[in-house]
Amino acid sequence: MVAGFVAALCAAPVVIAALPVARSSLTADALRDRTLTSTAAPYQGLVEARGSLGLPDLPGLSDVTGLLGGTTRMRVWYDSARRWRVDVITPTGERDVQRNPRGTTIWDYERNLFTQVRGEPPIRLPRGSDLTPPDLARRLLGIAAPRDRLTALPPRRVAGVAAAGLRVTPVDPATTVGHVDVWADPGTGLPVAVEMTGKGGGRAVLSTRFLDLRQRRPAASVLAVSPPAGTPSVSLGAPDLISRLSRFLLSRLPDRLAGYPALPVAGDSGTVRAYGTGYAAFAALPLPGRFGRRVLEAARSAGAQAVQVSTAAGMPPADAFVIRTPLLTALVAAESEFGRAFLLAGPVQPKLLMTAAQQLIMELG
Secondary structure, eight states, X not given: OHHHHHHHHHHHHHHHHXXXXXXXXXXXXXXXXXXXXXXTOOEEEEEEEEEOOOOOOOTTXXXXXXXXXXXXXXXXXXXETXXXXXXXXXXXEEEEEEEETTEEEEEETTTTXXXXXXXXXXXXXXXXXXXXXXXXXXXXXXXXXXXXXXXXXXXXXXXXXXXXXXXXEOOOTTBOEEEEEEEEOTTTOOEEEEEEEETTOSSOSEEEEEEEEEOSOOOHHHHSOOOOTTOOEEEEEOOOXXXXXXXXXXXXXXXXXXXXXXXXXXXXOSSSEEEEETTEEEEEEEEOHHHHHHHHHHHHHTTOEEEEEOOSTTSOOEEEEEEEOSSOEEEEEEOTTTOOEEEEEESBOHHHHHHHHHHHHHHHO
């Protein structure tokens, strides 16, 4: 009797997951709207994100390449858009990020460092909290172009939720995104799973889902990151690799690049910009001095493809390398005469980035 009870208990999650899921009466458009307005829905749970983008380890970007090229597990507590906590679990510890109205606190267990960050930089590198299903789904649905196709998907059971699904299929030929699939609770609109697939791909190259989910408000005590007594602490203003680099750059990037307009960014200084529409968007970042050459050599060593980027008449072509993945494309180009370098990256075709790099070198070189 005891053995039978234990067996039934262990089999319960499998049986529940296999139960048929009733199709929601919500249309794809209605589900998208409900998802975009679900920021007030509280939740807590365990998230697993998986990426197989295969990005090389470029200088200063190792955290990003690890995040998009492996499996990341996170414990999440969400009270509101201004009050939440995400703990990224690693094999050797964890990195806790807590957001409150005053700013962000980060406790790096492995480095034994507690950091208080004032404010939020307008441009920063991706972090673990960006890959939770609610955050990633809202970002991806929010940037979809009006012409992109929206269709309903069969329902799916995710972490005990009978979730309704929708698919966004971009129509711009310049993007490498094949489609974006989102599943959400049809009642609250809370996204519970997201999958991104590249053009021509049969499987998702970036996915995130809840393994465990409770849609209730977390306790205030849980939202506070509390490192052990004696942990070294620092306080600083919104640090980020991109923000730091932009302080050393004097050239303002153009308002249009490769035929695409610059996207509006809060606190835009013109030294780091994004261009495009919908999923056909890319970032342009000038790289100062020796750092630019370091990134170029790292791309070369990683086996990136050498490409030709023309410069002004009578000048030698720029050194340029393209890194291609099923979803993201990156191009680093350096002008051999004056040493100016640029990094361009986004879910777009290499030809677009080559055109953009040529324009930057011609106009700013």
